[in-house]
Amino acid sequence: MAKRVVVGMSGGVDSSLAAALLQEQGYDVVGLFMRNWHETDEGGNCSADQDFYDVRNVCNRLGIPYFSVDFADQYYQRVFLQFVEEYRKGRTPNPDVLCNREIKFDPFVKQALAMGADYIATGHYCNVRHADDGYHYLCRAADDNKDQTYFLNQVTSEQLSKILFPLGDLDKPTVRALAQKYGLSTAQKKDSTGICFIGERNFRQFLSQYIPMRRGEIRTRDGAVVGEHEGVFYYTLGQRRGLGIGGCGNGERWFVVDKDVERNILYVSQGDQSELYRNALECDDFHVIAKPLADAEFDCEVRIRHRQPLQRARAIRLASGGLRIEFEHAQRAIAPGQYAVAYVGDVCIGGGVIERALQVE
Numbered sequence: 595m596a597k598r599v600v601v602g603m604s605g606g607v608d609s610s611l612a613a614a615l616l617q618e619q620g621y622d623v624v625g626l627f628m629r630n631w632h633e634t635d636e637g638g639n640c641s642a643d644q645d646f647y648d649v650r651n652v653c654n655r656l657g658i659p660y661f662s663v664d665f666a667d668q669y670y671q672r673v674f675l676q677f678v679e680e681y682r683k684g685r686t687p688n689p690d691v692l693c694n695r696e697i698k699f700d701p702f703v704k705q706a707l708a709m710g711a712d713y714i715a716t717g718h719y720c721n722v723r724h725a726d727d728g729y730h731y732l733c734r735a736a737d738d739n740k741d742q743t744y745f746l747n748q749v750t751s752e753q754l755s756k757i758l759f760p761l762g763d764l765d766k767p768t769v770r771a772l773a774q775k776y777g778l779s780t781a782q783k784k785d786s787t788g789i790c791f792i793g794e795r796n797f798r799q800f801l802s803q804y805i806p807m808r809r810g811e812i813r814t815r816d817g818a819v820v821g822e823h824e825g826v827f828y829y830t831l832g833q834r835r836g837l838g839i840g841g842c843g844n845g846e847r848w849f850v851v852d853k854d855v856e857r858n859i860l861y862v863s864q865g866d867q868s869e870l871y872r873n874a875l876e877c878d879d880f881h882v883i884a885k886p887l888a889d890a891e892f893d894c895e896v897r898i899r900h901r902q903p904l905q906r907a908r909a910i911r912l913a914s915g916g917l918r919i920e921f922e923h924a925q926r927a928i929a930p931g932q933y934a935v936a937y938v939g940d941v942c943i944g945g946g947v948i949e950r951a952l953q954v955e
Contacts, residue, residue, distance in 0.1 A: 596620055607785075613653070627661070686930070
């Protein structure tokens with residue numbers, strides 16, 4: 595009998611093609627759609643309904659069964675509430691990493707296994723290496739521009755043992771061309787952007803429903819008041835747009851350099867960005883995907899945000915179980931709450947939440 599693969603289908607072209615490729619390879623393919631959010635957008639539309647409609651069309655085209663599972667409660671408790679709490683603290687969280695750890699690679703996988711899955715597949719641009727040492731390694735995709743290992747930095751070796759990533763060796767134009775060849779209705783569907791539960795809505799208006807807006811002063815480091823903000827948690831380190839203070843000073847761009855959440859003060863600078871640069875960071879807890887770290891210090895490459903080019907660095911294990919990362923070149927706007935993700939060669943060794951940006955000698 596053919597091995598059964600349950601494919602996490604989002605209604606996009608990537609997961610659609612993943613299902614088609616696996617079917618062509620002889621697997622018994624089943625589509626499973628996750629509904630993680632119920633709220634409609636400003637026009638009263640629920641994007642999840644349209645996405646499931648697209649899943650149905652693709653699965654009917656391929657002649658494979660499809661199902662829908664509702665994880666909205668788990669998503670709200672395990673992803674959304676943490677997202678809001680991090681913003682309340684003035685930090686910048688990454689809900690995509692949380693969704694992968696808390697939903698896609700936990701209740702979703704359990705649901706798929708309950709459906710008789712031998713393997714679980716997604717449309718992520720990643721690869722897996724099954725090594726002779728018994729560990730399963732997360733590896734970068736062939737298309738570095740689309741590589742999504744950053745978002746999967748919290749998975750485990752055990753989870754990877756049953757995961758298939760059919761798109762790992764493809765680039766986006768090839769994916770769309772193949773989807774067109776298979777006659778998939780999602781072949782030219784626009785990629786989703788932004789945070790799934792916000793959609794096309796104004797981010798600040800959305801967040802104000804959960805964190806009350808509290809106006810305060812925008813100051814320079816020398817104490818000069820140059821404007822008024824709508825709430826410090828609405829702004830991110832290094833942000834240039836939406837400050838509302840473009841008409842004062844020397845005419846150069848203003849940008850956020852710090853946030854004092856307790857005093858509700860937003861600090862900005864104009865022109866000189868040197869204050870935004872730091873050459874090190876610390877994670878209090880660093881998740882290692884596969885083989886435990888053997889060395890107290892090691893060279894690696896690091897991303898502090900998705901799509902950032904890999905940065906050469908030295909990683910130093912901390913007694914607390916965390917990791918200090920010292921960069922070869924100082925980095926702009928290292929944001930607490932985001933993830934630092936480390937690589938050795940093409941292997942993603944893991945990641946951790948950034949707690950502090952540092953300047954070390």
